[in-house]
């Protein structure tokens with residue numbers, strides 16, 4: 057780490073150099089406290105009770121027995137809980153999922169619906185009482201079966217239009233020399249981050265203080281303000297360290313439960329979700345059924361492209377997994393139709409999960425492209441080169457930068473793609489069939505309004521405050537490097553405080569927009585502070601503080617197709633006797649803007665690619681139709697890739713700064729998983745000659 061600096065204006069160039077995490081020592085020594093372990097005097101513990109039926113009404117609850125159990129303080133349920141308001145639009149521009157509005161009615165819309173909170177002196181007492189609480193239901197028939205037949209469902213918008221259509225699909229398909237028409241399925245998948253959801257709420261001198269684990273403290277604070285009809289200045293949410301989020305850590309039942317109980321009891325209350333509860337309360341990725349139709353001339357140039365996707369949501373809230381969206385960016389055709397459809401079932405509401413839409417959508421689309429390449433006798437990379445669009449296929453907008461083919465060229469060189477025999481099933485090594493595959497990746501790149509402050513302290517150091525969230529990505533360290541460069545100081549003279557709603561509005565850690573949005577605000581505040589110091593301002597004991605707000609700046613960005621891009625490569629070995637698929641190596645090359653911290657950026661991308669292995673080979677939540685609940689709702693039953701499944705993975709990038717961003721950032725949050733499952737599926741085809749269109753590629757499906 058650079059240390060040879062004694063004042064502003066003498067150090068630069070921290071961005072782009074590798075730094076270990078500034079809070080790394082705290083994390084590995086246990087000094088970093090997570091939301092479920094911050095000590096509080098007089099702390100009470102809440103334990104959620106979830107429904108054991110999939111649909112119906114609560115008839116009665118035997119709370120009397122439970123209230124007499126050791127240490128029990130109260131039982132909150134639909135007849136005595138505080139009323140909350142969910143008829144509002146939150147900071148993301150959507151209504152909150154009513155699942156978080158606990159105990160407002162007696163209706164049970166899915167298995168695992170929260171029906172009560174038992175609060176006791178200790179966590180063990182709360183758990184014992186919660187498990188002893190007898191709830192009587194009037195049960196109704198339920199339907200949790202995601203339809204395999206494709207035409208069901210209604211078009212649903214979400215954050216993008218449900219349907220896009222140009223050209224005459226049927227006539228272009230009829231005129232095509234080669235047609236691929238295939239259905240793909242992906243299963244229900246869960247975030248399964250290491251740290252479960254946890255919150256401690258208490259009233260402190262008239263202010264509600266919530267210690268939480270989330271992806272945006274101002275986001276959660278704003279929801280609590282609206283839900284409990286509080287004054288915005290009277291709510292503070294802090295989330296200093298977060299053990300993973302992947303999209304699931306917004307406002308959920310645990311914060312609301314903790315706030316309700318802290319309000320009723322007037323003492324601090326902690327609520328932690330169990331791993332099993334997370335399967336019904338933390339959101340998840342909907343299963344998808346996708347149909348792709350591609351029509352091309354013999355040289356592989358597309359004439360027709362259809363991508364339609366069906367996903368599910370609950371009966372209480374609409375959330376769409378927009379898998380067809382990726383086709384609107386990647387490939388053009390004279391006839392180009394995409395649609396995202398939805399069915400409502402008696403299941404929990406799904407939510408954002410790492411690369412929502414792009415992850416399952418790219419599996420289907422990039423696998424279909426591989427089939428088209430095979431049928432046309434064109435190399436898969438060359439096929440993509442022949443279909444590079446000039447402009448956004450649906451938007452018609454120019455790309456802010458599209459270095460997809462540069463990623464493929466660099467990736468092909470390093471992976472040794474040129475040596476590949478394209479014919480499948482030829483390469484055998486003992487009981488293993490070997491194959492290689494590739495796929496493209498993309499993810500939107502954007503910036504959202506954020507505020508930050510930068511303070512020049514009297515001792516010559518700097519303090520930056522921003523309500524950013526470091527969910528394990530290294531955001532805090534990245535912002536330290538960004539601030540250091542903007543201040544002209546060495547990183548070890550810059551402290552960055554994050555995860556506190558008192559710091560003012562800031563983008564959430566989501567949409568791969570966190571670091572870029574925060575870096576913009578930090579650069580603005582630090583840059584202005586540096587200018588003031590250059591004018592020779594003396595620093596008073598309280599320091600000099602400058603505040604930035606990027607609302608106007610980010611809205612002035614030109615209208616363009618803004619994306620990061622990437623090329624994924626995989627080599628697999630398939631055991632012909634057991635059907636086991638092993639990954640031998642993976643390579644991802646990305647064009648994803650300027651890379652702030654190569655050390656943690658690589659880790660982020662490798663993490664995403666590892667999730668791609670999980671998605672391709674392991675992850676699958678299984679729902680029992682009879683009960684409406686999960687089979688094996690834990691990390692023994694729900695498989696994710698472990699160390700033994702993950703061989704050498706290389707992630708690297710090409711030079712691709714965004715000229716319109718003050719730091720050149722585009723965002724690398726989610727692109728690592730995009731295309732990874734398709735590259736693996738394409739490699740399995742190359743090894744075996746069999747196309748796998750349903751994930752995960754389990755041994756029983758391979759044989």
Ligand code: MOS
Pocket residue numbers: 271301302303304408409410411412565566567568726
């Ligand atoms: Mo990400 S799924 O936007 O947290």
